Amino acid sequence: MKNIITTLLFISVCNIAMGGGPWPQPKGKAYIKLSEWWTIFDQHYTDTGQIDPNLTTGIFNTSIYAEYGVTDRFTTVINAPIFSRSYMNNQRSGTTEEIIIQGEAINSIGDIDIGLKYGLTRPGANIPVSVTLTLGLPTGETSGGELGSLQTGDGEFNQYLKIDAGKSFQLGKASSYISIYGGINNRTQDFSEEFRTGGEVGIGLLNSKFWLTGKLDIVQSFNNGATAENANSTSIFANNSEFVAIGLEANLYVTRRVGISAGFANAVSGSIIAAAPSYSVGVFYDMSR
Amino acid sequence: MKNLLLYTAIITLLSSCIGDDFIDDRVDPVLRITDEIQSLEVNTMYQFNFAYFNNIGAEESVNPSWSSSDSSIIIIDDNGLATAIALGEAIITAEYVDEEGNIIEDIVSIIVDTSTVIEVEESKSGVIATTTFYDLSGTFTIDSNDDDIIINVADDYEASTGLPGLYLYLSNNRNSIANAREIGKVEVFNGAHTYTVADAGLNDYSFLVYFCKPFNVKVGDGEIQ
Incomplete structure (x- = not known):
């Protein structure tokens, strides 16, 4: 369950469509987004990729995501789940309706990611390429609830290095872009390292006031972390989560710089990962326009 | 914009409340005569014992009615106290009518x-199978050892190590x-191992249940036979 949540948090970060990509912010410009991301799931992908039921679990993150261009090639990035709520339903007897397992919830901040993006190519390059180092700080709750199975963070300090490349182009009269990324996530606390890759395509409609973005994210575990067999502590549950997720996000600029967004993502295959869609809504401020 | 944020906040708050999941935990009630007596000496008395497990498998205190198939051989009172009167064979029946009107009974044949x-009985056995x-x-045997029981899981046992927080x-x-x-x-995921369960009898339970605590779901079980 912990890794499910950890991986879901990664999906939530991935779901920030209008930020990210290989394009650093121009010097002195910023992109800020306040968003609500959530998922409620009552089934999950097992370690063999099949779908099994679980007690209904919900995770809600209220996050601030921000990018700031320190120079035209250096951009600082932060993703801070300032309020994170995780809960599990009561399990009741279908015969007597008595509670068998008491539901519970925790509220805290989540794991905060801070990062630095560097543009390997000059601003305006035909195919911009950037590298980003993201540090995942274990600021969330790692074992809440009576059973210790509720969490808003994974308790490990990870270092995620990725490279992004992309290209913007015109599709008819519409501005469009495509980008891909790949990276390695080095994790501590006996969690397996991960290879992450994916990409997104976006098209700007209504004179680039309305952007539609499709996303693909893939996580493959190196399977070099702890398992239930060799973990010494009950605080380490599953490891080695993997998934292939697709997502769609819409962003509408309601003023020149302020906009609203809505999106969803869903793992179409996976291992030790929730088998349910996640949703997000947000409001953003884009100084680069 | 304010309204959108307000609606989002309301929806989020409402949907993030703890709800209820119901599981189908209905089972057939069982009345179990727990004595393992084969024969009773003529002109002696014997107190029969029983256990009743209701429609969710919980042990419940009830007062069953007791009867003998042949009162010329054994008579038995309302409390299960039997008296052997003459040589022969009779069937002792404990019977209880539950809240739904179902008749739940158990019988033993006594000489x-x-x-x-x-x-x-000193041993029982069963087969462990996944339900997910x-x-x-795997397979297992359960042996009685004074006031304890010992669960011997056999060599053919295998469990996924990808499964978090598995409990027995x-x-x-x-x-x-x-x-x-x-x-x-559960700390052994392959091969033979044992569990010693103190203050338990061979007939106290009907199933081994493997349960994943983090997911709060049953993973598998094995009927004790």
């Missing part, structure tokens, strides 16, 4: 002879760990 013979897509299989229970309901006895966290 009235020149001596009382009690043959205590996680690997879990003894239960009278294969679908629920309510009223079950937790044996402990």
